[in-house]
Amino acid sequence: MKLILKKIAMKYKIITLIVLFMSSLSFAQNTDAFFTSSDAFFKEYVKGGRVNYKAIKNNPAELERILASTNGITVDKSDANTYQAFWVNIYNLSVIKGIIKKYPVKSPLDIKGFFDKTKHAVGGKKITLNDIEHKLLRGQFNDARFHFVLVCAGLGCPPIISEAYLPSTLDKQLDRQTRIALNSDSFIKVNARKKRVQLSEIMKWYKEDFTQNGNEIDFINKYREEKIAEKSKISYYPYNWNLNKTN
Structure with a gap:
């Protein structure tokens, strides 16, 4: 009887390990796909620190798809680089989405509640841009460099880059963008x-x-x-x- 119970316990242990492995594989595939798609999107529509809103407005399907895909991903803040890169990209993508919904506009401030009222269905949550910046990023991590990578769609903001922020390069990207801003005569x-x-x-x-x-x-x-x-x-x-x- 004891031998049978040991075999059953071992079987369940193996099954649990397989499930955990498959879950982690699926998570990696989902996050990798998000970062890859985001990188391609920024490369296509961002040039010289500015966004081609008109082109995105004419063809918003890819942006919608990328943001919708984030609802199937849960990133824990214990994996700090993945978490931060994930939410920085979501912020910048959501800003672009908010602009193209009302485009043409002269300023994000022309859109009522742009930062503090409009909710975005992203990352399995319904949240505002301010929630992402102040609760999920600034509220969780003590890093002033966020201010140089979260781009609010205004020219006063540090420039948006034509690439995604990636877990493997995040620290270098944060450092680079901070240096660019603080060495710029326009900033x-x-x-x-x-x-x-x-x-x-x-x-x-x-x-x-x-x-x-x-x-x-x-x-x-x-x-x-x-x-x-x-x-x-x-x-x-x-x-x-x-x-x-x-x-």
Whole structure:
């Protein structure tokens, strides 16, 4: 009897292992397909930090398919790189979807509730863009670099890239985009002679993210090649909400 019970237990153990293996294989296939499709989409429709909304509006099927596919994927935050890359891509794709639903528009702010009211059925949830940014990303991970990869469709935002964020390259991509923004004269305006610096309003709105280990200049100088004088006077220039569309 004991031998029979041992055989049954072993059988169930093997079955459980097979189910877990198949589930993990299916998860990997689903996430890989999402990242591959997203990468191809961004390469097709993003050029020079701008989006070809008109072309997507004329052929929205692929964008709809990619976003719909995310509802069959559950990513746990314990797998931090996959989780973050997944939701950063979803955010940027959902912004594009929100724009093309009302396109042509001059600014995302022309669409009522664009960030805080409109809900997107993505990742098995019905959530707003603000939920993705503030609850799923900023609320879970202490990384100010998110501000340089989450693109709000305004020209004041750091530029959207023509590739997907991938788990295997995420840290390098976050670092690269942060460096690009903080070394750009269009994002950081420095008057070295007068020791004055004008920063994007992003750094005013989310000041607490940039001042965890010093002040804003300390954060900027961590990534900037031409360092800013520590005692520079800081001000903030108005955010450009004009749409980041291709010309």
